[in-house]
Amino acid sequence: MEKLNEPLTREHIDFRVNQVLKVGPKVKATILAYKDARVDMQILDEAVGQMNWQVKYKRDTKGILQSGIGIKDPATGEWVWKWSNGTESNMESEKGEYSDAFKRAGFMWGIGRKLYDFPSIWIDLMDDEYEERDGKVRGTSKLRPNSWTWEISEDYQKVKAIQEKNGTPIIRFAKGFRAKKDEKKQDGRGVLNNKEYNRALELLKTENEIPVNEDFYSKDGFIKYLCETYRVTDYQLENLKAEAVLELNKTLK
Numbered sequence: 001m002e003k004l005n006e007p008l009t010r011e012h013i014d015f016r017v018n019q020v021l022k023v024g025p026k027v028k029a030t031i032l033a034y035k036d037a038r039v040d041m042q043i044l045d046e047a048v049g050q051m052n053w054q055v056k057y058k059r060d061t062k063g064i065l066q067s068g069i070g071i072k073d074p075a076t077g078e079w080v081w082k083w084s085n086g087t088e089s090n091m092e093s094e095k096g097e098y099s100d101a102f103k104r105a106g107f108m109w110g111i112g113r114k115l116y117d118f119p120s121i122w123i124d125l126m127d128d129e130y131e132e133r134d135g136k137v138r139g140t141s142k143l144r145p146n147s148w149t150w151e152i153s154e155d156y157q158k159v160k161a162i163q164e165k166n167g168t169p170i171i172r173f174a175k176g177f178r179a180k181k182d183e184k185k186q187d188g189r190g191v192l193n194n195k196e197y198n199r200a201l202e203l204l205k206t207e208n209e210i211p212v213n214e215d216f217y218s219k220d221g222f223i224k225y226l227c228e229t230y231r232v233t234d235y236q237l238e239n240l241k242a243e244a245v246l247e248l249n250k251t252l253k
Helices: 037-048 092-107 111-118 194-202 217-232 242-250
Strands: 015-021 025-032 053-059 064-073 080-084 121-124 130-133 135-140 149-152 159-165 168-175
Touching: 015 135, 037 053, 037 064, 037 092, 053 092, 080 217, 111 159, 121 168, 149 242
Parallel strands: none
Antiparallel strands: 015 025, 025 121, 053 064, 064 080, 130 135, 149 159, 159 168
């Protein structure tokens, strides 16, 4: 039964585009980490055995589909049920509704529940990954986050997504990791090397605000980028000298 509550590993986690939107001059996307219904089936089989779980469906008085997963109590032989409702998905509405209800019932038993602790994933899109039509922006078939290489720690506090493009590893998202020398930021800009990083830290001695170019990051965005990628604290960055930021901007462009 403890297996039901174990964090899902990469082999059990899929990634899909949740939303594409324009933020100023940039086009960004949110990426969602989720589980497939087959993952719930596999984990239930492994945790309690194929003959010791079952699923039922019913609609409540409002017509909302409810799914229940029953597991046989090995001590009493009685069935213990946990229920949840479903919503339509991007698949056929009825099929998606049943699948979603089943996965939500799996959450009630703890299967993949820790996915709620997964960090929010925002990425900048490359030119061929989106298109604009009738005033709306949407992703293209080139945007395939599930095909990227994902490195995920057991507690989900370290997450990195790397895409191979023309033989070069490109970091599309990183939280809790420090960039490696042979990796580049997503649009081909070089990551900071140790010398540049140490120089920036040496300049943390003034009370100046952190000025950043409008076409780069906002102040908050720049702080978040450095903190997540290089583990620099907010306190250290508060006094980052203006010249250092400008140099970092030039390096990253």
